[in-house]
Amino acid sequence: MTEAQAQAQPLREQHGPWFGEFGGVFMPEPLMAAIDELTACYEACKVDPEFQAEFQRLSREYTGRPSLLTDATRLSAQAGARILLKREDLNHTGSHKINNVLGQALVAQRLGKTRLIAETGAGQHGVATATAAALFGMECVVYMGEVDTERQALNVARMRLLGATVVPVKTGSRTLKDAINEGLRDWVANVDSTHYLMGTVAGPHPFPEMVRDFHRAIGEEAREQTIALTGGLPDAVLACVGGGSNAMGIFHAFLDDADVRLIGLEAAGDGADTERHALSIERGAPGLLHGMRTYLLQDVDGQTLESHSISAGLDYPGVGPEHAWLHDIGRAEYQPVSDAEAMDAFLALTRTEGIIPAIESAHAIAGALRLAKERPGSTILVSLSGRGDKDVATAGRWFDLLDEGAQQL
Amino acid sequence: MSRITTAEAIRASGNRALIGYLPVGFPDLDTSVEAAVAIAEAGCTALEIGVPYSDPGLDGPVIQAATQGVLDRGFTLDHLFEAVARITARTEVPVLVMTYWNPVLRHGVDRFAERLAAAGGAGLITPDLTPENAAEWLEAAERHGLDRVFLAAPSSSDARLDAAIDASRGFVYTVSTMGTTGARSDVDQAARGLSERIAARAAATGSEALRCVGLGISTPEQVRDVLTYADGAIVGSALVRALGAGGVDAVRALAASLATGTLDGGPASPDAAPPAEKGAPA
Numbered sequence: 001m002t003e004a005q006a007q008a009q010p011l012r013e014q015h016g017p018w019f020g021e022f023g024g025v026f027m028p029e030p031l032m033a034a035i036d037e038l039t040a041c042y043e044a045c046k047v048d049p050e051f052q053a054e055f056q057r058l059s060r061e062y063t064g065r066p067s068l069l070t071d072a073t074r075l076s077a078q079a080g081a082r083i084l085l086k087r088e089d090l091n092h093t094g095s096h097k098i099n100n101v102l103g104q105a106l107v108a109q110r111l112g113k114t115r116l117i118a119e120t121g122a123g124q125h126g127v128a129t130a131t132a133a134a135l136f137g138m139e140c141v142v143y144m145g146e147v148d149t150e151r152q153a154l155n156v157a158r159m160r161l162l163g164a165t166v167v168p169v170k171t172g173s174r175t176l177k178d179a180i181n182e183g184l185r186d187w188v189a190n191v192d193s194t195h196y197l198m199g200t201v202a203g204p205h206p207f208p209e210m211v212r213d214f215h216r217a218i219g220e221e222a223r224e225q226t227i228a229l230t231g232g233l234p235d236a237v238l239a240c241v242g243g244g245s246n247a248m249g250i251f252h253a254f255l256d257d258a259d260v261r262l263i264g265l266e267a268a269g270d271g272a273d274t275e276r277h278a279l280s281i282e283r284g285a286p287g288l289l290h291g292m293r294t295y296l297l298q299d300v301d302g303q304t305l306e307s308h309s310i311s312a313g314l315d316y317p318g319v320g321p322e323h324a325w326l327h328d329i330g331r332a333e334y335q336p337v338s339d340a341e342a343m344d345a346f347l348a349l350t351r352t353e354g355i356i357p358a359i360e361s362a363h364a365i366a367g368a369l370r371l372a373k374e375r376p377g378s379t380i381l382v383s384l385s386g387r388g389d390k391d392v393a394t395a396g397r398w399f400d401l402l403d404e405g406a407q408q409l
Numbered sequence: 410m411s412r413i414t415t416a417e418a419i420r421a422s423g424n425r426a427l428i429g430y431l432p433v434g435f436p437d438l439d440t441s442v443e444a445a446v447a448i449a450e451a452g453c454t455a456l457e458i459g460v461p462y463s464d465p466g467l468d469g470p471v472i473q474a475a476t477q478g479v480l481d482r483g484f485t486l487d488h489l490f491e492a493v494a495r496i497t498a499r500t501e502v503p504v505l506v507m508t509y510w511n512p513v514l515r516h517g518v519d520r521f522a523e524r525l526a527a528a529g530g531a532g533l534i535t536p537d538l539t540p541e542n543a544a545e546w547l548e549a550a551e552r553h554g555l556d557r558v559f560l561a562a563p564s565s566s567d568a569r570l571d572a573a574i575d576a577s578r579g580f581v582y583t584v585s586t587m588g589t590t591g592a593r594s595d596v597d598q599a600a601r602g603l604s605e606r607i608a609a610r611a612a613a614t615g616s617e618a619l620r621c622v623g624l625g626i627s628t629p630e631q632v633r634d635v636l637t638y639a640d641g642a643i644v645g646s647a648l649v650r651a652l653g654a655g656g657v658d659a660v661r662a663l664a665a666s667l668a669t670g671t672l673d674g675g676p677a678s679p680d681a682a683p684p685a686e687k688g689a690p691a
Contacts (some may be wrong), residue, residue: 024542025539025542026510026537026538026539026542027466027537028466028467028536028560028562029536029539029559029560029561029562029565029569029573030467030560030562030563030564030584031586032539032562032564032565032569033562033564033565033566034564035570036566171473171474171477172463172464172477177464178464181464181465181466184466185466188466188467195570213691260621267451285515287511287514287515288509288510288511288537289464289511290516291537296511298511298515300515301462301485301486301512301515301516302511302512302513302514302515302516303462303480303512304463304464304511339626
């Protein structure tokens with residue numbers, strides 16, 4: 001699709017498998033029947049009032065939707081702009097991830113699947129999937145990079161408490177990317193009984209569209225809440241981007257509001273000028289990973305490069321294809337936030353509002369603080385995608401707050 | 410020099426082909442070339458040379474471990490083309506390259522095809538590229554005279570089988586079971602059903618589709634069993650394991666043993682051409 005064509009129709013009405021030149025289905029043939037089956041099932045679910053009613057009921061009664069919008073007045077006073085927080089951290093299980101998981105678990109149930117497999121980086125998606133499996137009475141296996149099982153040990157324990165099997169992945173970079181590879185392998189071998197519950201707006205079609213749709217309430221609620229609170233639309237909407245699911249969820253309601261800037265914050269790790277980052281859009285090139293065509297950190301031979309971020313949830317060398325497209329048509333901007341900037345923002349939010357954010361979400365807060373300096377007096381809506389309970393040990397080490405005996409946390 | 414194509418080699422084997430897989434660069438470039446030549450000499454009808462890749466979705470643990478080590482030691486695509494050229498200089502057995510698609514895409518599809526053809530390669534096996542996404546590759550393959558091998562799985566619909574048959578040249582890679590690569594004690598019976606479905610679909614449309622079965626084959630008995638209903642048997646992980654454990658001599662011995670599975674029982678298809686003189690010198 002050309003830029004002119006893309007702009008000619010509402011951006012909110014874009015559907016997979018292609019977002020411009022991004023997306024598609026690049027999967028081994030043994031999985032194609034399952035992908036086709038899933039696509040057909042999701043198309044039916046989209047227009048089935050019974051499915052949608054059940055999803056809404058779960059969102060309301062189990063997740064706790066609608067989530068709050070918090071006017072962060074003390075942070076705003078310090079920053080010089082009005083910062084509004086969409087509180088996905090208040091959802092059951094502590095992040096936006098539960099939205100998508102409940103939706104896909106319902107789809108899996110319709111497909112007659114009895115087993116859920118998932119990948120997880122920071123553990124939030126794994127915890128959410130394990131939770132849904134418990135709720136739906138399904139078996140659950142979560143693949144997690146060995147590096148991440150170490151830095152997110154508490155979430156590993158939570159998943160096991162919920163009855164899930166957590167498999168530490170020891171291949172490749174031993175992080176999120178490799179956990180997805182192992183999950184896809186499991187799916188190939190067990191496709192009859194198993195649904196692969198992709199945790200972000202990535203992977204082959206229909207995952208990017210389906211996951212986005214299950215997160216659309218984030219933006220729709222936030223848009224209404226912002227208008228109710230301020231009398232108008234925000235000047236900018238900000239969210240962190242690893243795969244980009246919370247960002248797509250909140251961006252989607254604003255895609256056709258041309259005056260609202262949409263800004264995704266990618267993890268710059270040690271810094272945008274170093275080689276240790278996760279800047280898939282800014283520093284990547286179009287390529288194939290995990291069944292989709294998207295921006296990808298890769299070398300000259302097409303080998304995926306390892307990403308780096310203090311946040312396991314953002315430590316991913318690719319990005320959802322709709323983000324790649326929004327970048328290319330100029331509808332969304334993507335900016336880097338380093339580990340150090342994110343942790344400064346983490347502390348700023350914690351100390352001004354009494355809200356400890358996930359380190360992922362702290363990247364979005366850092367972007368908001370930066371934007372506030374550029375545009376004082378503006379209204380900035382931020383997706384607070386998750387809470388920071390899981391990150392307390394990391395933050396404790398970063399800020400040197402742990403007693404000697406607690407260093408092993 | 411006009412080289413024998415993959416289909417010609419399979420037919421010359423009396424439709425009882427043995428195709429051996431080894432990854433390039435394992436355990437090092439020179440040894441991988443020696444090993445490939447050795448298994449060709451030991452009776453492989455065609456070779457499948459794997460490109461180490463960072464995200465090998467269809468590879469089992471043996472191959473992934475082998476290729477991860479190759480990547481860690483600095484593998485580049487230049488090594489692939491060098492290896493193919495060195496192998497094809499020493500054997501006329503067709504050399505197909507098995508590669509995930511992103512390395513080809515990144516290198517440039519036509520440039521990759523041109524370099525592969527220049528190195529004497531026979532074509533590509535593309536596990537994560539399905540026919541509907543393959544237009545650019547099909548054009549390049551045509552331009553450079555390369556075989557293109559697509560996968561068919563037990564779960565594939567008739568429409569998908571038709572697409573694989575139509576797009577493939579050389580053979581259709583008939584996935585024996587729903588899983589990743591790696592030896593299994595029993596090759597799934599699904600392979601037989603799939604192979605028969607492919608043959609029936611091809612016959613219905615008047616096309617020809619050679620069927621080589623891969624994933625999970627590791628013994629001469631399994632090769633023999635597969636060749637009762639298919640045109641070829643593909644062995645990967647077992648050869649990789651042998652090479653890793655015992656070097657070139659071990660992999661040569663295993664290939665020779667596997668090749669005994671191709672020798673008795675006669676041609677798989679009643680209408681198969683009689684064995685012709687094989688192009689590859691022993």
